[in-house]
Amino acid sequence: MTELAKKRPEFRNINAFKDLTTYRMTPAAWVSILHRASGVIMFLLLPFILWMFDTSVSSEISFAKFKAVFNAGAGLVPGWFFKLLALALIWAYLHHFTAGLRHIWMDISHDAVSKEFGKTSALATLAISIGLTLVLGAKLFGLY
């Protein structure tokens, strides 16, 4: 009976400020949370995406306006800010796309859900999405 009376360890919900900052996340954990974050970014920027689709495709005049917004800005907002938004969307799409393919691969193949493959595929996902974002971002900001 003394065994039972002893106080057992308690596991409560984590504290977002105290505990989350001390977590050391694995590559797969990073891919997972960034998949969610990139989805939210694209969800919130949906009006901007539709505005880009609308102005770029509607007429020659609106197409010129579309280009001008990124080069000269609109109103008080400078052009680089819109380029930054576009870059955020580029990263979000690339990450969501690559991590999504990894997801589907893991749904289809039993070999893909091993601990080792989880790590290597997560690192590959990060390398592809960040690498392509840098290449396209450099093009967007006119570095080449």
Next chain:
Amino acid sequence: MSVNYGSKRIVVGAHYGLRDWLSQRVTAALMALFTIALLAQLVFTKGPIGYDVWAGIFSAQWMKVLTFSIIVALAWHVWVGVRDIFMDYIQPVGLRLVLQVFTIVWLVGCAGWGIQVLWRL
């Protein structure tokens, strides 16, 4: 899946959520294929891509039909994903309902905008 309402409605168990899970995968695969189809048209264009080329891609009837279904797939995919996020982080039922209603209105509105742009071409 014969009767799934009233007292027979399945609210727990292994198959609850299967439809959402599957529809998210199917819509994702469709959008991935659409991305490749769009990129292929841009890559195989000779010369600079101006307004004519860009608008020309979307004004083809088959591309309009395809883009239309992709807009619907996107809205559906986002609904499943955002609902997952709300179920994870938003615990008060009232707030969750408000956010879900907002999301539906937002997504239907955005889909309408996209379709309007498409069919003006």
